[in-house]
Amino acid sequence: MIAVDDYRRVAPPGAVDIILRLAEHVRGRRFLHVSGGRFGGGAAEILQPLVPMLSDLGIDAAWEITGGDPGFYATTTALRAALTGTERALTDEALDHYVEMNRVNGKKLNLEADLVLVHDIQPATLIEHRPGEGRWVWRCHFDASRPSRRAWAFLRPYINQYDAAVFSLPKFARRLGIPKYVIAPSIDPLSDKNRELSPREVTTILRGLGVPQDKPLLLQVGPFTPGEDPVGVVDGYRLVKKYYNVRLVLAGTGDAERESVETLAELREAAHTDPDIVILELPPDAHLQINALQRAATIVVQKSVHAGFGLGAAEAMWKGKPVVGGFAGGLPQQIVYDVTGYTVHSVEGAAFRIRHLLNNPELIARMGAAGREHVRRSFLITRHLTDYMALLIHLTR
Amino acid sequence: MSTVATATDPFRFIGCVELRQSLDQRATDERELLDRLEDVPSGSVFYHTHGYFLRHRPITTAYGNDFAAWVAVHVRDQVLAERLAVINPFEFSSLEALREELLSAVHDHLVHLSVVPRVEYGEVFHFQQSHIVEVPLGSAAATLAEFRQGLAEVDASAIYYHMVEARARLGRRSGDFAEWLRTSLGMTALAERIQRIDAYMTSLERVRARVLALVDTALEEGA
Missing domain, CATH: 3.40.50.2000 (Glycogen Phosphorylase B;)
Structure with missing residues (x-):
């Protein structure tokens, strides 16, 4: 214990x-x-x-x-x-x-x-x-x-x-x-979802998930529901992809609701035509996998349009990642604008901020460090x- | 009195934690901010002006209180945000005097506008208040050297409790550090210097560092 x-x-x-x-x-x-x-x-x-x-x-x-x-x-x-x-x-x-x-x-x-x-x-x-x-x-x-x-x-x-x-x-x-x-x-920093992982553990887990680490990784973790707007994330990724050779991973769980099924079908279709879009359907207890993905990510996206508090942003910030998040639920409370990441109101806004970060890599490190300290104090x-x-x-x- | 004097009543450091309570008042535009600000309990004025200092550590944001931050970030009215941000809550003798100054700033701003600025894409302002739970930290200091050692080690919430909560809400206008140094060690000059520390728009750790620097100087002068 x-x-x-x-x-x-x-x-x-x-x-x-x-x-x-x-x-x-x-x-x-x-x-x-x-x-x-x-x-x-x-x-x-x-x-x-x-x-x-x-x-x-x-x-x-x-x-x-x-x-x-x-x-x-x-x-x-x-x-x-x-x-x-x-x-x-x-x-x-x-x-x-x-x-x-x-x-x-x-x-x-x-x-x-x-x-x-x-x-x-x-x-x-x-x-x-x-x-x-x-x-x-x-x-x-x-x-x-x-x-x-x-x-x-x-x-x-x-x-x-x-x-x-x-x-x-x-x-x-x-x-x-x-x-x-x-x-x-x-969040519990000592749980499987958030505890420290060695680079070797991260590589092993990502290999098991079929996610190569050969290019910058954009990641969204969350249910495949319209409220989390994974389709909007794909649209934002496409705007970024014109300028940067990045990979997008959408990791989460689906459910039997009609909207969720339709969303997942749309995402699978997008992944079918672009090998740099990876859709990972994970079981609810895939804590280590989520942990490794967040640690491997370059930028974490939580582009929710309707959400409860959600702690995906805090989890990512604890791993030293800047977060580009939607202006919904608890995201504005977790993300300190321009300090630990950005809150955005649109697909274009998400793409703009991701490009801004990729174009200024020193910001990624600085915001990641600020995010970890913010989470240490508050979440x-x-x-x-x-x-x-x-x-x-x-x-x- | 010298820096080796021993107080008969040792200083006892007290930390604190804040339990937040949401009130039913909220504002979607600057007129509502004005109206609700007139009505909310003084504890809410305290929470949104002084409590900010406790909650925003160690990231000091560009605004000195929640009202200014909301107007700037969510209403996007930089003019009122600047007028509210410049109000130093530590300058006022009472929370009612501070409330009056905040009300005047919002009122005078609205008088010159034909359209009341409101939240379009941001968040509504929810008034809150807090309950402070005191946490005696166990360490006690009878001499200036012991005080220095305790101050360097205590949780930052103790700096908040003795320098902010004591002055603004508990009526101990000098702050606990200055009061103890003056009355128990007879160090009037050091007490006055600590009392004059500008705690606005900085972090608790910086305030701690400033108090420590003043104490160190006094210890060196007394050595």
Whole structure:
């Protein structure tokens, strides 16, 4: 198990000492996280290292998981999509079943704690079954600023029963009758996705992926969905390709949604006609592969047009890469314009900034170094741990 | 008093962490910025002017506060951005006086415009405030040499707490370093020099370096 002290070599000077001092205030307090699963991205990805770190600090940390049947999961998936603004049909019967399943979960789970942090949608209605003691906080990991009206009308009365809510950005929040705190997500610098890799490891992994390293590499990592605009990235690459002999790698996962299937087909067609476009469909746990690709990249692109917070830019900056990103989601918060990369509003803007960087290689190194320091201060798990302990102290003193 | 004097009440370094809270007020144009700025709690004025200093380390950006940065980057009104950026929050005796100065700058700018500048491609301004959680760092200093050693080693948030939070929000106008040196070690001249340090538009590490340089000079003179 990785201990908090292991982060001294990557965290900002003094950060681990602050964490240890904060822990003295809350040692022995029970801090319970409740989420819908232990695997995958989002809440689970950060809780996997965070909960053991809290325990390592002497906090009585626990992580409970809600369960359900296929109907429960179908409804929570649809509800989450609707809360992010996507059209979804939500019947009263399905929503009643979701609430009922959480009533069962509420009986099964030990929900006694000084602070209970309930993550995202699946456990959200558990608030109806809170014990008498303890503070309850809803942790929303997605952009809930433009939900479907029906979905929000359903969820809002539950959320208002919490003592507070936590959003990743102020702009992701809706008006609520409870305090709204802001805690940005983070990356774990010691995980497979972000730990140091030797040049030999990078070369071996890229060889396994069929990606040669004989020319500058542009990389976008992200789902093959219109929101991530991989087709726009290909268009930008073509504008760059007129001047620079570069290779474009688009690495990510697809899904069964019609738009995703169409996007992937379009990308495959582009790759068919240009051998310097590489499409890599990777499994969700391809952490080392993503790590190696980001380390091998010359410039990382995250040209999202609609996104949640997303940490692709922070991951790339941690590996010393400048990032050209869309003006969406959490990208403007991660990319310090003209310091760690550029935020752009168009395909042409992306192409212009990529050319600007390729034409000024010293900028690539300088922005990469600035990006790594920016992430060290603002987007490492040590900062996240500090924020959660500050929340625990603030709400339970 | 000499530089080898020992204080009966040692200086105790305190670091801090900031818990951010989003408010329901937001602005999409400079008129809304003016209106909301009048209404938000003074803690929000503090957050967007002084908290900036804590959050933006070590990358000091071109604007001294969140209002100026938003107007420049998202509204793209460089004139108002310059007028807001030049307002030094450390010069004001209270947050209400600072608020008034910010309001005057926005108001006087809008008076001369026929169209209110607004966000077109950028982001809406969301007002926030913060809760500071104090973190006693354990180290205590009874002499100037011990103070120097502690100052060199503490987390940068302690510089923020003793030099910014103490002055602007806790009402300790001299800042904790100057106050302790004056009252506990009797080093009035050194205290005044530290009190005069311009903390605006720089980083916490630079402020630390300036305090250390002044202390080093005092130690050399006293040796």
